[in-house]
Amino acid sequence: MSPISGLNDVVAFVSERFPVDKLNFHSMIEKKEVPIHKMTWGYYTGGLALLFLFVQVVTGLFLLFYYQPTVSDANLSVEYITKYVSCGALIRNMHAWSSSLMIFFTVVHLLTTFAMKAFDRPREITWVAGVCLLLITYGFGFTGYLLPWNQIAVNATKVGLQSVELIGTYLPGAIADLPRILKETFQGEASVGQATLGRFYAMHVVLLPLALFAVLGIHLLQVQLHGMSQGIDRAAQKSEKFFPLFILRDLSVWGVAFLILFVLALCLPFDSFVSFPLLEPYNALGATPPGIKPEWYFYFIYYPLELLPFWLILLLSNLLVAGLFLTPWIFRDTSRTTLGFLALLGTLYLIIMTIFGHNIYEIFKGGG
Amino acid sequence: MSLPLSLQSKNVFLATALIATASMALFSGSGAMAFPEYQQFVEKHSGRTANCSMCHTNDSGPTGNDAGQIGSLTEAKLKQLNEARAAFEPGQDVDNPILNKFGNAIVKKIGMKNVLQYRSDPEKLATALGGKDDLDGDGIADSREFLDGTDPLNASHGDPWLLFVHNFSRYRVHIALAVLSIGLLLYGFNKVIAALSSSMEKKK
Numbered sequence: 001m002s003p004i005s006g007l008n009d010v011v012a013f014v015s016e017r018f019p020v021d022k023l024n025f026h027s028m029i030e031k032k033e034v035p036i037h038k039m040t041w042g043y044y045t046g047g048l049a050l051l052f053l054f055v056q057v058v059t060g061l062f063l064l065f066y067y068q069p070t071v072s073d074a075n076l077s078v079e080y081i082t083k084y085v086s087c088g089a090l091i092r093n094m095h096a097w098s099s100s101l102m103i104f105f106t107v108v109h110l111l112t113t114f115a116m117k118a119f120d121r122p123r124e125i126t127w128v129a130g131v132c133l134l135l136i137t138y139g140f141g142f143t144g145y146l147l148p149w150n151q152i153a154v155n156a157t158k159v160g161l162q163s164v165e166l167i168g169t170y171l172p173g174a175i176a177d178l179p180r181i182l183k184e185t186f187q188g189e190a191s192v193g194q195a196t197l198g199r200f201y202a203m204h205v206v207l208l209p210l211a212l213f214a215v216l217g218i219h220l221l222q223v224q225l226h227g228m229s230q231g232i233d234r235a236a237q238k239s240e241k242f243f244p245l246f247i248l249r250d251l252s253v254w255g256v257a258f259l260i261l262f263v264l265a266l267c268l269p270f271d272s273f274v275s276f277p278l279l280e281p282y283n284a285l286g287a288t289p290p291g292i293k294p295e296w297y298f299y300f301i302y303y304p305l306e307l308l309p310f311w312l313i314l315l316l317s318n319l320l321v322a323g324l325f326l327t328p329w330i331f332r333d334t335s336r337t338t339l340g341f342l343a344l345l346g347t348l349y350l351i352i353m354t355i356f357g358h359n360i361y362e363i364f365k366g367g368g
Numbered sequence: 369m370s371l372p373l374s375l376q377s378k379n380v381f382l383a384t385a386l387i388a389t390a391s392m393a394l395f396s397g398s399g400a401m402a403f404p405e406y407q408q409f410v411e412k413h414s415g416r417t418a419n420c421s422m423c424h425t426n427d428s429g430p431t432g433n434d435a436g437q438i439g440s441l442t443e444a445k446l447k448q449l450n451e452a453r454a455a456f457e458p459g460q461d462v463d464n465p466i467l468n469k470f471g472n473a474i475v476k477k478i479g480m481k482n483v484l485q486y487r488s489d490p491e492k493l494a495t496a497l498g499g500k501d502d503l504d505g506d507g508i509a510d511s512r513e514f515l516d517g518t519d520p521l522n523a524s525h526g527d528p529w530l531l532f533v534h535n536f537s538r539y540r541v542h543i544a545l546a547v548l549s550i551g552l553l554l555y556g557f558n559k560v561i562a563a564l565s566s567s568m569e570k571k572k
Contacts, residue, residue: 255554268532272531279525
């Protein structure tokens with residue numbers, strides 16, 4: 001293949017994914033149709049992830065007014081928000097619950113779009129941007145977990161950063177140092193301390209939001225340019241206008257989801273699921289309390305890490321991430337039935353590890 | 369450790385024996401924990417991890433020189449400590465500097481004598497505390513929080529289901545208003561969707 005022909009291929013690929021002739025209100029909004037079939041509910045999952053992102057942004061801004069990103073004041077400021085700021089507990093709970101719901105719906109969205117083969121040509125960039133969004137969302141979860149500066153936050157972050165460093169032992173030659181450098185860059189000092197808190201805070205409120213909005217822009221532009229994917233093997237018998245019908249239905253779903261979030265945040269403090277010694281301010285001189293765990297959305301990798309050799313999980317997770325990015329090309333010719341089956345297996349794995357991960361761990365390691 | 373200055377109990381022998389028992393428990397091989405039996409019971413009963421800060425000021429217990437521990441107390445605070453330790457019978461107001469609000473409330477409610485006695489059967493402590501007192505006002509009785517291994521001084525901490533039920537009832541007006549608003553919004557949206565759909569059908 002000559003360089004010219006290679007360049008032509010790239011131009012053709014980009015032109016098909018970014019059709020400039022469709023960059024207008026008529027094509028992107030007026031003409032857009034949403035197929036109606038048994039999987040139509042899948043079209044709402046991305047919107048729900050977006051709703052919870054909006055809630056994250058708004059509640060996060062409110063929290064910014066009071067939160068102090070210093071090791072001496074972080075925990076106190078969170079306590080102040082919860083106990084003394086008007087509606088502070090509600091806002092903080094909404095932030096915590098919506099972060100979990102955002103991750104939940106991002107994963108559900110990924111699994112449904114996979115099962116519906118929504119990554120098929122010309123929607124590869126939509127998919128790849130979506131995978132980037134998923135990773136950024138997990139990044140939000142990891143960096144935000146440290147901010148309350150309590151026992152579970154700091155100790156779980158330490159474990160996470162140690163795992164990053166451990167990756168180096170399985171890498172060859174010069175790149176073996178990369179994970180250590182990465183860990184030191186995130187950590188900023190010898191142990192998790194003020195520099196780490198400052199960096200995690202900067203990532204959580206500046207860097208990751210910037211990255212998220214940039215990638216989200218590409219993702220949504222692609223969705224509007226190419227419209228909703230067919231979703232099922234046979235073309236749908238019915239469809240409805242994206243604007244205004246689907247938008248109104250989407251807003252109705254948002255209304256119900258927001259109501260559920262409001263009731264949850266009002267009635268069920270997120271901290272109540274954690275043992276109280278883990279919520280105490282971090283004590284650098286004290287012993288690590290038992291029961292340190294990451295947030296529930298990391299259980300799918302946390303429990304296997306506790307049970308199986310690190311190298312195996314590292315290999316599998318790298319394969320998974322690479323597989324996710326290359327999905328549009330790997331599964332180009334795979335039928336929706338097979339994709340649906342694979343998505344079901346993935347869903348079962350996530351449910352089992354998230355709900356029963358601890359029991360599985362106890363069965364294999366509890367007696368030891 | 370000196371005996372309480374204000375000790376005026378008729379049964380001085382019993383008091384001395386109890387203080388000796390308490391001191392032994394306090395400074396015995398259990399390390400930092402005053403009465404480890406309670407913590408062990410709470411962890412076993414609730415399945416949650418617990419520590420000394422359920423009743424004590426310092427999460428490592430009373431022994432040591434950190435804030436809220438005996439080694440850090442001033443003479444006046446030590447006097448206060450000894451007075452509190454002499455509160456053998458229920459009903460006496462105590463302000464023990466090594467105990468938090470819940471710890472002091474326990475001593476006031478059941479007296480030090482029972483605190484020492486119930487170590488062999490910590491569940492009795494919950495029974496003795498009764499089901500009415502709720503220091504953090506989260507709707508869950510302190511005795512229940514003790515059994516559940518949750519923080520009796522934190523209104524955001526408790527058994528998740530009990531908290532949900534209590535808060536749902538507490539904020540029922542807010543919730544009703546939210547349901548009404550969202551319901552009206554959905555009703556409006558449905559009407560608009562129906563009208564638009566029929567007009568589109570007619571156009572077709």
